[in-house]
Amino acid sequence: MARCPVCRARMGESPVCRRCGCDLTLASTCRRRAERLLQSGLRRLLQGDSRQAVLLATEAASLDCDETVRKIAAFILRCGREASGHSAPQGTAPKSAEGNPSHPPSGEAAGNVTEKPRLWG
Numbered sequence: 001m002a003r004c005p006v007c008r009a010r011m012g013e014s015p016v017c018r019r020c021g022c023d024l025t026l027a028s029t030c031r032r033r034a035e036r037l038l039q040s041g042l043r044r045l046l047q048g049d050s051r052q053a054v055l056l057a058t059e060a061a062s063l064d065c066d067e068t069v070r071k072i073a074a075f076i077l078r079c080g081r082e083a084s085g086h087s088a089p090q091g092t093a094p095k096s097a098e099g100n101p102s103h104p105p106s107g108e109a110a111g112n113v114t115e116k117p118r119l120w121g
Helices: 025-046 050-062 067-084
Strands: none
Touching: 025 050, 025 067, 050 067
16 A cells, blocks of 8 residues: 555555554555455466456455456456456446356345445446
8 A cells, every 4th residue: 555545645564654643454454355366366367267257356346445456356357257258348337147157246136235346437
């Protein structure tokens, strides 16, 4: 994390911002988790397991850490869906795909009532 999301001060090695005192331990943990999920997703995509790659990328994007994580997750999702033959037009969100194994369930169907991050727009 290069800057504090609260006051925008440059961050050092400490998880506590030296300017505003905000403890960013959870944000750092979230970011590391998202990065591990994306690495696993890319590995699965290279191994030809596009379904698992899409699931891992979706989970990483749901952590909503930052724009870089969302862009890499969107890349994995696009590649995974293209490999499965289920490509959404560029710049549009895929339509609901209940029962489609290449699209993980979202929203209430997945038991998650929070809003999912925007990956296509």
